[in-house]
Amino acid sequence: MSFAGAIVGFLTGFVLSTGPLSVPVFTGYGMSGGVFLGSEAASAILLYAGKLATFGISGALAQPVLTHGLAIGIALFVGSMIAKRLVQILQTHMFELLIDAVLVAGAVWMILALK
Numbered sequence: 001m002s003f004a005g006a007i008v009g010f011l012t013g014f015v016l017s018t019g020p021l022s023v024p025v026f027t028g029y030g031m032s033g034g035v036f037l038g039s040e041a042a043s044a045i046l047l048y049a050g051k052l053a054t055f056g057i058s059g060a061l062a063q064p065v066l067t068h069g070l071a072i073g074i075a076l077f078v079g080s081m082i083a084k085r086l087v088q089i090l091q092t093h094m095f096e097l098l099i100d101a102v103l104v105a106g107a108v109w110m111i112l113a114l115k
Contacts, residue, residue, distance in 0.1 A: 001029060005043065012047060020103055027099070032092050034084070036099075041080070 004025040011021065022043060026036050055061050087095065 001025065009047060009050075012051070020106060023099065023103060027096070033087055033090070033095050036095075037080075037084075037087060 004022075008021050008025070022040065026039050031039055052061075090098065
């Protein structure tokens with residue numbers, strides 16, 4: 001898992017986000033439901049804390065960027081708290097289908113955005 005994390009972290013240094021790449025790592029390890037989401041959230045916090053420190057030290061973060069990032073972070077937190085209730089009632093199979101559907105929708109969205 002550490003090896004996969006290092007690869008995803010390295011790739012994240014080149015592009016904005018590689019979130020979908022970590023999904024197979026966690027699910028392949030047997031995680032699902034709240035355990036999967038909690039692990040994904042913990043890795044995201046560590047990853048983005050590192051990015052914040054790196055870009056903050058280099059002076060690349062202007063005040064508007066920090067303000068927008070804080071607003072987006074708060075919205076993501078609220079959305080996660082709302083989704084938590086849904087995850088708690090979903091059966092494992094349905095949760096896995098939902099994750100697959102979200103990944104497919106994200107891929108389609110990215111492909112359409114390229115045109």
